[in-house]
Amino acid sequence: MSKKCAKCEKTVYPTEELKCLDKFWHKACFKCEVCNMTLNMKNYKGYNKIPYCNVHYPTTSFTAVADTPENQRIKQNTKVQSNVQYHSEFEKQKGAYTQVADTPDMLRHQQNTKNISLIEYHRNFEESKSQFTCVTDTPVMKTQLTNTKNVSLIEYHKDFEKSKSKYTQVADSPEIQKYLQNTKNISLIQYQKDFTDSKGSCYQVPDTVEMLTHRRNTENVSRIKYHADFEKMKGKKLTVVDDPETMRIKQNTAIQSQVEYHKVKDQLNEMEIRRPDREARDELEFEVGFDMEGPGVQEVEDVPTRRVGSISDYDPMNNQFGSISRYSGGDPEPPRGYQAPPPQSYQPPPQQSYQPPPPQPAMPPPSEGMVCKALYDYTSADVDEVSFQEDDLIIQCQPIDEGWMEGTVKRTGQRGMLPSNYVEPVN
Incomplete structure (x- = not known):
């Protein structure tokens, strides 16, 4: 079946065949429908499968119609879904950045891209200058417009946050000054009233999940830090300044040691003082005479007393060994055949003078x-x-x-x- 030209309805041979707009054309018959300018595949524009040039391309007109409930519902759902998806992706990407070092190839590529972008932009701008095309908004363009609006809101809020806490000082009018003074007085009265009402009262609130999580994280971080420092310092000796508790214990120990030392010293002094008198009394000689032929015992006159050296005669109440007595007529008689031991002389050792220890220097304050x-x-x-x-x-x-x-x-x-x-x- 031979191919027919859409313009002249004659047979189109392969050498002069031009296929466009789902039709076959002679190259010479492919012209603008209005001005009959010869067109090619680069400068034609099709409308209802008819070729036009850029100048005579028909303008699209729109008719405003009322939105049906179905269209309004679809528009609302699309808007909600777009906002939800945008905020979801925004929250996921918030705070996530990957920084890499720019290599020479990357820097060269960025510079070339910038140059090509400027060249392409200026070329397209020069070609499309004074040419405008009205087309219907496609879903992609609507999405782009919505994204641009959202980005504009983000930029607005970002600029607003930057300029927050920046003020322009102007002179206060009398009305403003009066209002500020009244506000200050009311605030002080209300504060004093609330403070008086809440004085001495405590409010208990249940721990939220965030508070429990924060306390657990704080405890874990504290334990991890403590154990990490403990492992680092294990086996190392540190000289630290004594704290007040250690200084107090040292001071009490020194005082107690001094008390014990002086206590022993006083006891030694007392023993040294008492020893010569006791030994002097032990040096006294006792002369006791016995008449072995008679039944009685005759005591020699003017015989001094002495202590019997038996451990069984120890008197704990008087701290004396034996009982001191004179053998007289009514006193108990000594056993038969008893002879007094010969007197022994005792030489007391020379008493050494006690030299107190030199005073210790006072400890400097910590x-x-x-x-x-x-x-x-x-x-x-x-x-x-x-x-x-x-x-x-x-x-x-x-x-x-x-x-x-x-x-x-x-x-x-x-x-x-x-x-x-x-x-x-x-x-």
């Missing part, structure tokens, strides 16, 4: 090291932390990392970890 002042109240969240109040002094501070330090609260004497952003250094 150094407080780095001292910080508390800016806020803080309650410990773990066993290795300390609590303090505002304006408390923290002594012997030792930084651990950029967020924590270790120190001793001077008011309570407790030592532990504390956040470094709650205090400021004093010295």
Whole structure:
């Protein structure tokens, strides 16, 4: 079956065949429908399968019709779905960036892309200058317009956030000054009233999931940090400044040692003082005479007393060994055949004079090291932390990392970890 030209309805041979707009044309018959300008595949525009030039291309007109309930519902659903999808993707991509170093090839490619983009833009702009084409909005264009609107809102809010807290100072009018003063007075009255009503009352609220999660994370981070520092410092010896508790224990130990020492010294002095008198009494000689032929015992006159050296005669009440007595007519008689031991002379050892120890120098007060002042109240969240109040002094501070330090609260004497952003250094 031979091919017919759509313009002249004659047979079209392969050498002069031109297929366009689902029809076959002679190359010479492919002309504009209005001005009969010869067209080609590069400069024609088709409308209802009829070729036109750029100048005589028919303009599309639109008729405004009322939206049906179905169209309104579809438009609303599309808008909601677009917003949901946009915000979902925006939240997923928020805060996620990948930074890579620009290689020479990438820099060259960016520069070439920029140059090509400028060249292409200017060429298209020059070609399409003073030419306009009205086309219906496709779904892609509608999506692009909606995205542009959303981006515009984002840019607006971003600029608004940047300019927030920036003010332009103008002179207050009398009305504004009066309003500010009234507002200040009302605020003070309401504050004092609320403060008086809520004084001494506590409010308990249940822990939310976020609060429980934050407390658990804080506890885990504290334990991890503590164990990490513990593993690093394992096997290492550190010389630290004695805290007030250690100084107090040392002072009490020294005082107790001095008391025990002086107690023993006084006891030794007392023993040394009493020893010569006791030994002098032991040196007295007792002369006792017995008449072995008669039944009685004749005591020699003017015989001094002595103590019998039997352990069974120890008198704990008087701290004496034996009973002191004179053998007289009515006293008990000594056993038969008893002979007094010969007197022994005792030479007391020379008494040594006690030299007290030289006085010890007074201990210097402990150094407080780095001292910080508390800016806020803080309650410990773990066993290795300390609590303090505002304006408390923290002594012997030792930084651990950029967020924590270790120190001793001077008011309570407790030592532990504390956040470094709650205090400021004093010295």
